[in-house]
Amino acid sequence: MASFSVPSSMKGVQMQRVGGPEVLQYKTDLPVPVPGNGEILVKNDYIGINYVDVYWRTGNMGVAPNGIIGREAEGKIVSTGPGDVDSLKVGDRVVWLSLGGYAEYTAVPSSLAFPVPANVEPGIAAAALLQGLFALSLVEKITQVKKGDWVLVHAAAGGVGLWLCQLLRAQGAKTIGTASTAEKLTLAKDNGADYVINYKEENDLVARIQEITQGYGVDIIFDGIGKDQTANNVHVVAQHGTIVTYGMASGFPGQAPYRELAAKKARFVGPGESSLMRNIGGEFQQWCAKLFDIMTKHNIAVRVHGTYPLSEMRKVHEDLEARKTTGKVLVTP
C-alpha cells in the first residue's frame, strides 16, 4: 500500500469572522486535520469554487469548523482514520464534497468522496462535482424536464448555468438563457441555449420571453439570482409551470405576487442545499457515478474560467461577486 508523509502544518485560508473578502486570511501554519472515524485525509490538488462560498463567507450558511470554508476539492488520499472508509485507500485520487476545502489538506467522511475516473483530466472532477451534481438534480430530480419544454435559465454562463444549458440540450428542451454581457451570451449559446437575452440591457424581459415563446411562457425556470428576478419569474411562468429558485446572487428572493402564481396554478420550489449533496438517503455515490457517465455520454464541456493560487482567495471572491467569472473557478494550494 502506498504511504505518504503528512506534515503537521499546512497552507490554508481561514476566517475569524464573517464579512467581505477581506475576512479571508491566507495562512501557512494551520494544523493539518487528523481524520476521524470513517474519514480520509486528502491532499487537495484542485479546490472547486462555488458562488455558495460567498454565502458561507457572509454568514448565510452557518459556521465552518476552524473557520475554513470550501465545499469541494480533488486530490490524493494520504491517510485514513479508524473505522470503515468504504473501499477507498491511501494513494487513490478522489473528488469530495464536504467542507474545509480552502486548505492543502482536508479530512472528509469517506462516504462523501468519489474515485475520479481514469479518463477525467486533472482538475476537471473538482470543476464538475458540485455544480454538475446540482444541475443534474435540478433537471432530473427536482423537476423532470421533458423534450420540447420551454426552460428559462438565469445566469446561463455561470457554473451551474453552463451545466444546465448542456443538460437541457441533451434532454431536447427549448432553452432561453439570460446573462449580463455579450461574451456570456455567446458562451451560453455555444453550450446549448437556443435563445439568449441580456437582462442588463433588455428593458422588458417579460415581453421578450413572451415574444420568443409566442405568448406561451416557460414551463420551468431555473433561478440562482433571487431578488432581481422574483417578479419576472412569476410573470413569465406558463400555466402549471415551475419556478425553481435555488440561489440569491442578487439578494434573498423578494415577495412573489402569489395571486398571479395561484391563478396560473404554478409551482414555486426553493431547494436549500440539495439533500444528495449531503448524502442524505445515501444517494451521493450513485449520483457521482451518473454525473461522470453523463459527462462522457453527452460530451459535456466543463469550462474552467481560471485557476488561481490559494494565496489569492480574496481576489477569487471579489471576481465572483463582480460577475467577472464564467463557468468554474479553480484554486490550487
Ligand SMILES: NC(=O)c1ccc[n+]([C@@H]2O[C@H](COP(=O)([O-])OP(=O)(O)OC[C@H]3O[C@@H](n4cnc5c(N)ncnc54)[C@H](OP(=O)(O)O)[C@@H]3O)[C@@H](O)[C@H]2O)c1
Ligand atoms: N441550493 C444549492 O444547493 C446550490 C448549489 C449550487 C449552486 N447554487 C446557487 O446557484 C447559483 C449559481 O451558482 P454558481 O456557483 O454556478 O455561480 P455563477 O452562476 O458562476 O455566478 C453567479 C452569477 O450570477 C449572476 N448574477 C446576477 N446578479 C448578480 C449579482 N447581483 N451579484 C453577483 N452575481 C450576479 C452573474 O452572472 P451574470 O453576470 O450573467 O448576471 C454571476 O456570474 C448561486 O446562487 C448559488 O448559490 C445553489
